Amino acid sequence: MHKYVVLFFLFFQLSLLSQMTLPTFLDTTLLKHELIIQGKADLYSSTLQNGFSNKLLLGGTISSNEISNQLNLLTNNNSIGLEANSEIEYRNYAIFPQKKWGILFKTSANTTNSIHYTKDLFGILFQGNYPYLGRPLQLNPSIVQSVSHFKFGFGIIHKQTKSNVSFNLFRLENYMSSCLDYGALYVNDSSSLTLIDLKGYSISYLPNSKRRNLGFGIDLDLKIPITVFDDRTITLNLIAKNFGIGILSKDVHYYSTDTNHIFQGLTTNEIGSILSNKTSNLLDSLQIYSSTAKRFTPLIGYIQFDKLNSKDTSLRYQSIFGARMYPSISYIPYVYGGVEIKCSSKIWLGIHENFGITNTFRTGVYLKIISKHFGFHIGSENLIDSFRTNGKGRSFQCKLQWRI
Amino acid sequence: MNKTWLFLGTILLFLFSCRKEITSWDTHWSFPVVKDQLNLEDLVSDSLKLKNDTDGCKLTFEKTIYRVNLSEFIKIPDTTITSELAINFPSLNINPGTILSQKDVENQLEIGSAELKKIKVKKGKISITFFNPLATKTFYTIEIPSFTKDGVSVKQTLLADKGTNTNPSVVTSTLDLSGYTIDLKGVNNNTFNTIVTNFDMQLDPNSTSATKVTNKDITKMAIQISGIQIEYAQGFFGNLQIESSTELAVPVLRKFTDGSINLSDASVELNIQNSCKLMAKGKINSLESLNSTSGTDILFQNQQLNYPFFIAPAFTKENQLIATEKKFLFNSSNSNLLAFIENLGDIYKINYGFELNPYGNLNGGWDEFFPTSEIAIRLKSIIPLNIHVKNVIFKDTLPLNFSKGRNVSSIQSGQLKLQCTSTFPIDAGVVLFFLDGSKQIIETIHGNSNIKGKSNFSTTSMVSTVYFTPNQSFFNKMNKIQHVIVQTSFNSVEKSFEIPYNGKMDFQLSTDFNINTHY
Numbered sequence: 036m037h038k039y040v041v042l043f044f045l046f047f048q049l050s051l052l053s054q055m056t057l058p059t060f061l062d063t064t065l066l067k068h069e070l071i072i073q074g075k076a077d078l079y080s081s082t083l084q085n086g087f088s089n090k091l092l093l094g095g096t097i098s099s100n101e102i103s104n105q106l107n108l109l110t111n112n113n114s115i116g117l118e119a120n121s122e123i124e125y126r127n128y129a130i131f132p133q134k135k136w137g138i139l140f141k142t143s144a145n146t147t148n149s150i151h152y153t154k155d156l157f158g159i160l161f162q163g164n165y166p167y168l169g170r171p172l173q174l175n176p177s178i179v180q181s182v183s184h185f186k187f188g189f190g191i192i193h194k195q196t197k198s199n200v201s202f203n204l205f206r207l208e209n210y211m212s213s214c215l216d217y218g219a220l221y222v223n224d225s226s227s228l229t230l231i232d233l234k235g236y237s238i239s240y241l242p243n244s245k246r247r248n249l250g251f252g253i254d255l256d257l258k259i260p261i262t263v264f265d266d267r268t269i270t271l272n273l274i275a276k277n278f279g280i281g282i283l284s285k286d287v288h289y290y291s292t293d294t295n296h297i298f299q300g301l302t303t304n305e306i307g308s309i310l311s312n313k314t315s316n317l318l319d320s321l322q323i324y325s326s327t328a329k330r331f332t333p334l335i336g337y338i339q340f341d342k343l344n345s346k347d348t349s350l351r352y353q354s355i356f357g358a359r360m361y362p363s364i365s366y367i368p369y370v371y372g373g374v375e376i377k378c379s380s381k382i383w384l385g386i387h388e389n390f391g392i393t394n395t396f397r398t399g400v401y402l403k404i405i406s407k408h409f410g411f412h413i414g415s416e417n418l419i420d421s422f423r424t425n426g427k428g429r430s431f432q433c434k435l436q437w438r439i
Numbered sequence: 440m441n442k443t444w445l446f447l448g449t450i451l452l453f454l455f456s457c458r459k460e461i462t463s464w465d466t467h468w469s470f471p472v473v474k475d476q477l478n479l480e481d482l483v484s485d486s487l488k489l490k491n492d493t494d495g496c497k498l499t500f501e502k503t504i505y506r507v508n509l510s511e512f513i514k515i516p517d518t519t520i521t522s523e524l525a526i527n528f529p530s531l532n533i534n535p536g537t538i539l540s541q542k543d544v545e546n547q548l549e550i551g552s553a554e555l556k557k558i559k560v561k562k563g564k565i566s567i568t569f570f571n572p573l574a575t576k577t578f579y580t581i582e583i584p585s586f587t588k589d590g591v592s593v594k595q596t597l598l599a600d601k602g603t604n605t606n607p608s609v610v611t612s613t614l615d616l617s618g619y620t621i622d623l624k625g626v627n628n629n630t631f632n633t634i635v636t637n638f639d640m641q642l643d644p645n646s647t648s649a650t651k652v653t654n655k656d657i658t659k660m661a662i663q664i665s666g667i668q669i670e671y672a673q674g675f676f677g678n679l680q681i682e683s684s685t686e687l688a689v690p691v692l693r694k695f696t697d698g699s700i701n702l703s704d705a706s707v708e709l710n711i712q713n714s715c716k717l718m719a720k721g722k723i724n725s726l727e728s729l730n731s732t733s734g735t736d737i738l739f740q741n742q743q744l745n746y747p748f749f750i751a752p753a754f755t756k757e758n759q760l761i762a763t764e765k766k767f768l769f770n771s772s773n774s775n776l777l778a779f780i781e782n783l784g785d786i787y788k789i790n791y792g793f794e795l796n797p798y799g800n801l802n803g804g805w806d807e808f809f810p811t812s813e814i815a816i817r818l819k820s821i822i823p824l825n826i827h828v829k830n831v832i833f834k835d836t837l838p839l840n841f842s843k844g845r846n847v848s849s850i851q852s853g854q855l856k857l858q859c860t861s862t863f864p865i866d867a868g869v870v871l872f873f874l875d876g877s878k879q880i881i882e883t884i885h886g887n888s889n890i891k892g893k894s895n896f897s898t899t900s901m902v903s904t905v906y907f908t909p910n911q912s913f914f915n916k917m918n919k920i921q922h923v924i925v926q927t928s929f930n931s932v933e934k935s936f937e938i939p940y941n942g943k944m945d946f947q948l949s950t951d952f953n954i955n956t957h958y
Contacts, residue, residue, distance in 0.1 A: 092462025102464065149645065163466030226469040226949045227858070300474030300947055 059268045060405070061258065061343040063195050066421060067129040071432035074121035077416065079392055079427075081114045081199040088115070088423040102161045109154040111178065111394035116149040116392075122186075128194045136191045139199055142407045145277065146183040147335045151176055156218075164222050171230075174218030179237075182335050183208040186277070196258040205250030205334065207281050212332070213237035213377015220378050229319055230379070237332065248287070258343065270343040287327055332405035337361045344375055346405060351377050355385055367391045370401060371416075381405055389416060410436035442708075463957035465851065471949045478943035479824075481758060489513075489940065496824045496940040501817070506790060507683045509715050509812040512679045512795075513553060515667040520546040522638060522660045529652045535575075536644035543626045544844075545714070546662075552677030554631040554804055555623050559808075563616040563667035570607040570659040571599035575650040576643035579610070581660065585634045588619045604655060614640070616667070623674070631674055631804070636662065662682045672808035676717060679795040681814070686788050693785040696732045698831030698928070702777050703823055706770045710817040713750040714762035716807040719814065720797040721765070722747045728784030728819050737782045741774040743767055753812070760809050780822065824938040828865060831929040839873070839923040850914050853952030855907040860900045862946040864936035865892040872924040873916075881920070882913045890944075893930040 043109035080088060085104050090097050122143035132135055155172040164172075185208065190201025208231025215235035222229045240248060255275040262268050291343050301309070356372040373387025383403040401414025412434035479489050479496070486502040525543055548555075565586070569579040579597050586593040595612050618628035625633035638660055642650055713719045726739035751763045771777045793814055796806070857869070867890040873882040884907050889903040 091462055092630065094462050097462070097464035098467065109766065161464055161466065163468040165469045165951070170470060226856075226951065227471050227474075228470060229946055283715035300471040300949070302475045303473065306473060 036078045053189040059341075059343065060270065060346040062197060064345070065128070065194055065275045066126075069123045069126040069436065071126070071129070071434065071436050072122070073432070074119075075430075075432040076211065077116075077421060077428070077430045077432075079114075079417070079430070080393065081427065083113070083115050083427065084108065084111050084418065086248065087425045087426075088428075092117075093180065096159070099162075106154065106158055106161075106188045109157055111173070112151065112155065113150045114149065116147075118145075118147050121143040124201075126192055128192070135195070135314065136193050139188075139190050139192050139201060141186070141188045142192075143186045143188075144184075145186060146181075148181040149178075150180075151178045151415070153177060159220070164220070168222050168226060169224040171221040171258055174220060174233075175215045175235075177213075177215040177235075179211055179213040180208060181211040183210075183279075184250065184334070186252075190254070198232075198257045198382055200256070201254045202278065203252045203254060203277075205252060205279060205281065207240065207248045207250055207283075210240040210248070210281060210283060210287075210332065211238065213239070215334075223431075227299060229298040230296070231298060233349075236289070236291040238283070238332075240283055240290050248281060250279050250281035252277060252334055252336065254278075259401050266405055272341045272343045274337075274339045274341075276337055276339070277334055279334045281332045281334050283332055287330065289326045289330075292323045296322075304362055308416075323369040335361060346378070346383070351395070352378075373399070374418070376399065385414070395427075397428075397430075399434075408438055410434070411439075412436075461535060461957050462503040463955055466954050466956060467878065467952070468954060469949065469951045471947060472607065473948040474946070476943055476945045478529065479938070479940060490821075491792060491940040493936050496821075498822045498824055500822075501819045502687070503815055504687050504818050505791070505814075505816040505874065507681060507814050508810075509676070509795075509808050509814075510810070513555075513669060513672050513676055513808055515548065515550060515558065515664065517542065517663070517665040517667075518888050519594065520634065520662040520664075521548075522662075523634065523642065523657050524638065524660075525657045526652055526656050528654060530651065532649040533647035533652050534564070534649045535640055535642055538639055538641045540640075541636075541638040544638065545625050546635045547634060548623070548632045548634060550632055552672060552798070554677070555672055555674035556631050556804060557623060557671075558621040558667075558669055559671035560616045560619045560621060561668040561670035564613055564665060564744055565616055566611060566613045566661075566663040566665070567595055567597070567613045568609060568661045569597055569599050569943055570609055570661075572604045572607040572656045573642065573650060573652060574601050574603070575646050576601055577658075577659075578639075578641040579660070580639040580641075581662070583634065583839075583879050584618050584637065585622045586616070587622070591749045593619075598886070599933040604657070607659070615936070625881070628830065649691075653703075654953050671805075671809060675800040675802075675804040676806045676807060678797065678799065681793040681795075683792075684788060684790040686786055687818075689785050689787070693731060694835055695831050695868060696832045696834050699829050700781050700831060701827040701829075702781060704771060704782055705776055705820065705822045705823040706768065707776060707818065707820040709767040709769070710819065711748075711750060711767075712762045712813075712815045712817065713764070714753045714760055714809075715812040715814065716752045716754070716805075718752055718798065718801070719750040719760070719769060720747055721750065721814075722792050722795045723767070724769070724790040724945060725788070726779075726790075728779050728782045729784060729786040729788065729789040730782050735782055735784075737784070738780050739769075739774060739776075739779050741767075741769055743809045746885045759927075760811055770884075778795070779951075780820075789816070825936070826938065827931045827934060827936070828929045829931065833927045833929065834924050836874075836922055836924050839920055841917045841920055847958045848954050848956045849954045850917065851955050852911070852914070853950065854909070856949050856951060857890070857903075857905040857907070857946060858949075859890045859905070859944055861890060861901045861903070861945045862893050862900050862939065863940060863942045864932045866890065867892070867930075868928045868930060869907075870926045870928075872926060873913070873920045874922040874924065875916075875919045876921045880924075881916050882909070884909050884913065890946075892930075894932045913923075 078088060078092070084105060087097065089095070093172045100369060108334060120143055122141060124141035126137060126139045128137035142199050153173050153175065155167070156174050156177055158174060159167060186203050186205055188203040190199050192199035209349055210276040213236065215233065217232065217234040219232040220230070254277070255273070256275045256380060259269055259271045259273055260268050291339070313431060337359055339359040341356065342355055344353045344355065353375045354372070355375050358370040360368040369391030371387045371389035373385060375383055375385040378384055383405070385401045385403070386394060387399045389399055397417040398419050399414065399416040400418045401412060404411045412432075414432050416430040417426070417428050418431070421429040421431065483489055487502055488499045490497045490499050522541065524539060567581050567598050571577050571579070577599050579599060581595050583593040588848070593614060595614070597610040597612055598612045599606040611782060621634070623634065624630060642656055691904050709723070711721055723808050725742065728737045728739070748765050750765045753760055753762050755761070769776050867889065869886045871884045872880050873883050886907055888903065888905055888907040890905060891903045893901045
C-alpha cells in the first residue's frame with residue numbers, strides 16, 4: 036500500500052494548475068523562423084506546506100512532529116497537485132512564401148496530477164492507524180487524477196497574428212483515475228475488530244506497464260481583437276490545449292468496490308490461500324472486482340484566455356488579466372489580473388493577483404526581456420509561497436524564444 | 440548582454456535544480472490478522488471421524504488399505520486366431536458360385552491355468568481379415584457361434600477382390616464386442632477356453648468362366664480379439680497367488696518431531712473381505728509403524744499374525760454377492776497396540792499374502808467372477824481421547840516471503856499478539872523459526888508465555904495472551920526470509936485428562952508494528 040502513498044503525494048495532484056501565465060505580446064512582425072522552448076513546474080496545495088511537500092518531492096526524513104503540525108493545519112477537504120511540462124516548438128513562416136500561413140512542429144512532455152484527500156486519510160497514511168484506534172476515520176471524498184504523456188504535434192500558423200492550430204498524437208505514460216465516493220475505517224481499541232465501508236473505483240495504467248496507450252487531440256491558439264469603449268481595441272489570446280481522447284486498451288486495470296466488512300482476521304484457510312499466492316481470492320473475499328476493459332478517456336486539457344498587450348506601446352503601465360479552466364477535472368477556475376510595467380524598451384515586469392484552484396489568492400510576477408531576435412521570460416504564479424517554508428506551493432515558469 | 444544571459448541562466452539552474460534524497464517517515468499500525476477456532480471437528484476427514492460415546496470422546500479411523508479386484512488376474516489377452524483353407528488337389532478348375540467350407544473349427548485361447556467356460560464382455564472388439572489368393576472375386580463368410588448377443592451369433596460376409604498367392608487381396612471387418620457373451624465350452628460343451636468358428640468361401644457366382652485353383656492357393660483368415668474387459672466369468676480360475684505389501688502414509692504425523700504420548704486404550708480391527716466366489720487362504724506376515732523423524736520402527740506383535748487363515752467363497756443371496764470376512768481384533772491386552780500407536784509412526788507397512796483356489800478345482804469349474812469380486816483389507820481403529828502428552832513437538836513449515844514487489848516500506852519494530860481462549864486440557868508453547876532460501880534458520884522468535892490449557896478443576900476456559908517480539912536483527916533480515924516453521928510443543932495439564940468432544944480453542948492474532956515508509 037505504501038507505494039501508493041508515494042504515487043499519491045509525489046505524482047498526483049490537486050485539480051489545478053497553471054499552464055503558462057506569461058502573457059505574450061501581440062506580435063504582428065513578419066518572421067521567417069521561430070523556435071520556442073518553454074517549461075514550467077507548479078506545485079499547488081490548499082493546506083500542505085512547502086517544508087512538508089519539499090520532503091515528499093525532494094527527500095528528507097519527515098518527523099512525527101512535522102506530521103502532527105501539518106495535520107493540525109488540514110481541513111476535512113484538502114488538495115494538492117503537481118503540473119509540469121516542457122515544450123519545444125518550431126515555427127516555419129517561410130515555407131509557403133505566397134501563403135498567409137506557415138507550419139509548426141512541437142513536442143512536449145506533460146504531467147498533470149491532482150488529489151483531494153481528507154484529514155483522516157492524511158493521518159492514516161502518515162501516522163498509521165494506531166493513533167486512531169477506537170475512532171472512526173472518514174476517508175471520503177478522495178479523488179486521484181493523473182495523466183502523463185508525450186505529445187507530438189503538427190499544425191499551421193497565421194504569419195501575421197500568430198494564431199495557430201495543431202493536431203497532436205499523445206503517447207500516454209501513465210493514467211490513473213480513482214474516486215472514493217464513500218470510505219470509512221474503524222479499528223477498535225484492542226485492534227481485534229476492523230470495520231471497512233468502501234464505495235469507489237480505480238482505473239490505472241501505470242508507468243511500469245510494458246505497453247503504451249495512445250491518444251489524439253488538438254491545440255488552438257487564437258488571437259481575437261475586441262473593440263471596447265467604442266474606440267479602443269484589445270486583443271484576447273484564446274488558448275485551448277491538450278484537448279483530446281486517450282484510448283486505454285492495454286494493461287489497464289479497473290477495480291471497483293461497494294462493500295462493507297467487519298473484519299476480525301483471516302481464517303487459517305484464507306491465510307493458506309494467500310501464502311499460495313491465490314490473491315485473487317483475497318480480492319474476491321473483499322468484494323473488490325477487477326477487470327480489464329478498453330476505455331476511452333478525456334485527456335486533461337484546459338481553456339485559457341489572456342489579454343495581449345503591445346510591446347510597441349508608449350504606455351508605461353498596461354493592464355493584464357486572464358482566466359483558465361480545466362473542464363475535465365474538478366477545479367475552481369483560475370482568474371488573474373494585474374499590471375505590466377515597461378521598465379525599458381526591452382524589459383517588462385508584470386505583477387498580478389490570482390485566485391482559483393483551491394479558493395485562495397496568490398501573487399504572481401514575471402519578467403520579460405525581449406530583443407529583436409531573442410526573448411526571455413521568467414515568472415511565478417505564486418511568488419511569495421515559492422520562497423517560504425510554510426508557503427503552500429511553488430510555481431516557476433520560463434520561456435526562451437529565438438526568431439528571425 | 441552576454442553577462443545578462445549568464446546571470447539569468449544561473450538563476451534558472453538554481454531554481455530548477457533539485458536533489459532527491461530518500462523521503463521517509465514512520466507510521467504505527469495495529470490490525471487483526473487472523474481469527475479462527477480450532478476444535479476436534481477440524482480433525483474430521485473422509486477416514487478420520489469423531490465419535491461422542493457415553494464413555495467419552497473417541498477418534499475413529501477407518502480406511503481400506505488394500506484392495507485387489509479379481510479382474511487383475513482373469514484376463515483375456517489380445518489374441519489372434521488364424522485359419523487356412525486350400526484344396527487337396529494339385530489343380531482344379533472350379534465353377535463360379537462354388538462354395539468351400541470349414542465347419543466347427545475349435546480354436547484354443549491361451550489364458551494360463553484358468554479354465555474358463557463362459558465370459559460376458561464389458562468392452563472389447565474383434566477384427567476379421569481375409570486374404571484372397573484366388574484369381575476371382577470371392578465371398579467370405581465367417582460365423583462364430585461362440586460369440587452371441589441376444590441369442591444371435593457373430594456372422595460376417597465380406598467380398599474380396601481377386602488376388603494372387605504373392606499379392607492376395609485383403610478385406611477386413613471390425614465388430615464391437617461390448618455386451619457379447621462368449622461360450623468357451625467348444626462344440627460339444629465339454630471343454631474350456633475354446634472358440635468355435637465356421638468359415639465359408641464362395642467363388643464369384645457372376646463370373647462367366649471357371650477359375651483355376653491349385654493346392655498352393657491358400658486362403659487365410661485372421662480373427663483378432665483385443666481389449667477385452669470382463670464383466671462376468673465362469674470356470675475354474677486357477678491357483679492365484681498374491682504376495683504383496685502396502686504402505687499407509689500419514690503425513691501429518693511427520694510433523695510431530697519429538698516427545699511422547701500415552702494412550703489409555705485403543706483397539707484396531709483388521710477385516711479381510713473376500714467377495715470372490717472361490718476359496719481364499721491368507722496370511723498377515725507383518726505390521727510395522729515407522730516414525731521417519733526419530734527412525735523408530737515398531738513391529739506389531741500378536742499371536743494371530745504370521746499364521747495362515749482361510750476365508751470361505753463369497754455367495755449369492757437374492758441376486759446379491761455377499762462377501763465373506765475374516766476379522767482380527769487387536770487391543771492393548773492381546774498385543775503391543777498402545778506402544779505401536781504411541782510411536783506416532785507416519786508410515787505403516789503391512790505385509791501379506793493371499794492364495795485363491797489353494798486346493799485346485801474343488802467345485803467343478805464353478806468359480807464365478809463379478810465386477811465387485813475382490814479381496815480387500817479394511818482397517819478400523821478406535822482411540823479414546825484420553826491422552827497424556829509430554830513435550831510433543833509439532834512443526835509445520837509454511838512459505839513466507841516479505842520481499843515481493845517494489846519495497847517502499849520496512850518494519851522497524853513491533854510485535855504479534857496472540858489471544859487464545861481454550862478448553863483443551865493441553866498447554867502449548869509456540870516458537871517461530873524463520874528460514875532463508877536454503878532453508879537455514881536465520882531468526883528465531885519465542886512466544887513470551889505458553890497458551891494455557893484448561894485443568895481438571897477449572898470450570899471456565901483458559902485465556903492467554905502471548906506476545907512474539909522480534910528483535911532488530913529480525914527486521915534487518917526480513918528480505919531473506921523464505922519460510923517459517925511454526926513449532927508448537929504440547930504438554931498435558933493433568934496426568935490424565937479426557938479431551939472433551941466440544942473442546943475448542945478460539946484465537947486471534949493481531950499486529951502492532953512501526954513501519955518506515957521510504958522512497
